[in-house]
Amino acid sequence: MARTLHLSHRRSHFPSHPHHHLLQNPPNISSTSPSSSISPPHNCSFGRIFVYNLPVVFNQELLDNCVELDPWHSRCRALSNDGFGSKAMGLSGIVPEDLVPAWYWTDQFAMEIIYHNRILNYKCRTMEPDSATAFYIPFYAGLAVGKYLFKYRWKDRDRYCEMILKWLQEQPHWNSSGGWDHFITMGRITWDFRRTKDEDWGSKCIYLPGMRNITRLLIERNPWDYFDVAVPYPTGFHPRSDSDVLEWQDFVRNHNRKTLFCFAGAPRDTIKNDFRSLLLRQCMNVSGLCRAVDCAGTRCSNGTSLVLEAFLDSEFCLQPRGDSFTRRSIFDCMVAGSIPVFFWHRTAYLQYQWFLPSDPKSYSVFIHRNEVKNGTSIKSVLESYSKEEVKKIREKVIEYIPKLVYAKPKEGLESIKDAFDVAIEGALKRIKEQKQFGHKWK
Secondary structure, three states: OOOOOOOOOOOOOOOOOHHHHHHOOOOOOOOOOOOOOOOOHHHOOOOOEEEOOOOHHHOHHHHHOHHHOOOOOOOOOOOOHHHOOEEOOOOEOOEOHHHHHHEEEOOOOOHHHHHHHHHOOOOOEEOOHHHOOEEEEOOOHHHHHHHHHOOOOHHHHHHHHHHHHHHHOOOHHHHHHOOOOEEEEEEEEHHHHOOOOOOOOOOOHHHOOOOOOOEEEEEEOOOOOOOEEEOOOOOOEOOOOHHHHHHHHHHHHHOOOOEEEEEEEOOOOOOOOOHHHHHHHHHHOOOOOEEEEEOOOOOOOOOOOHHHHHHHOEEEEEEOOOOOOOOOHHHHHHHOOOEEEEOOHHHOOOOOOOOOOOOHHHOOEEOOHHHHHOOOOHHHHHHOOOHHHHHHHHHHHHHOHHHHOOOOOOOOOOOOOOHHHHHHHHHHHHHHHHHHHOOOOO
């Protein structure tokens, strides 16, 4: 029987001195024996994972306090259903009827919960730390820091990370390796954990002693940090079976795309020469060929089908950088079978190497932002692709959809590997190689 974490809507308050939780018994979320679906050792060629049974303050208590994770509104609905969020409504007639139950309004920062629930039921999980190749730290670093990013002191933003490192330093397997065979999911962009000065944004979690050797799975990486690994943002599609994946691939392959390209995004009026405003203008100036979705305010937040419809109806989708270099829209676009158009190499090419084809031209179009600023017509560039070229590129996008989505079953899909499988196998492989060849910081 699959195991899961539980989310309650009760309101409670973070203790003023949270370190006392380190002395309490840890929660039950990972203390039971693994499910019967876990494969025998010979099926785990990259090794096996031991999941730390952390004190409740590092994960379950954060979920229990979901009403307090954001200074403006409750996060309980967004983090419900094992991190998948509320079931998507209003998709009838937009996606195949039998696939509607596979769609949720999933929050872009829910990755830590999704990974934790999956890894508790992972086929290569071991309950014996001495037999483990890798050690997973189920600390919800992104949820822990999210509340404190606004209107709080730097000490508040660093508190949880300092606590987890103190706890890890008391664990024998951590001390024997210095953390090089450990990995963690951090469900935000890397820059939220890289504060260099007290008055700056974010926590300094990644810069704290002890974090240097840990492999970190994030939704955006620092391309120059070997231990940062970028994994796909969660999207709304969570297939329940292999057949869901195959049916969706057929649907987006044969869907009638009425417009050449689309852009979903909000202009930044406070930014001089805002690039997204430029894209919106180009889109609106080619009536009938581009579909614009103005996401100002919360119009494109979880709970609307507007963006999905635009991507399904368009051959190409424009993907500028977001508030950081990446944006969830990249994956919403590709899952819908639309071909992404990038303007920065760091938006995808230097990020998601485990999940995307090695040849950028095989699945995307690149137009340098400076060319657009200097007057290059996006419409003209995209119209230069023949129907055969567009079909070939789209087929590559569709081929990679399984690697961009997170499956609904806690045990994963039957035979198709999803984003979780790719990420965990990748982490195991690199840790095994580090062990063999000694690639670690001294």
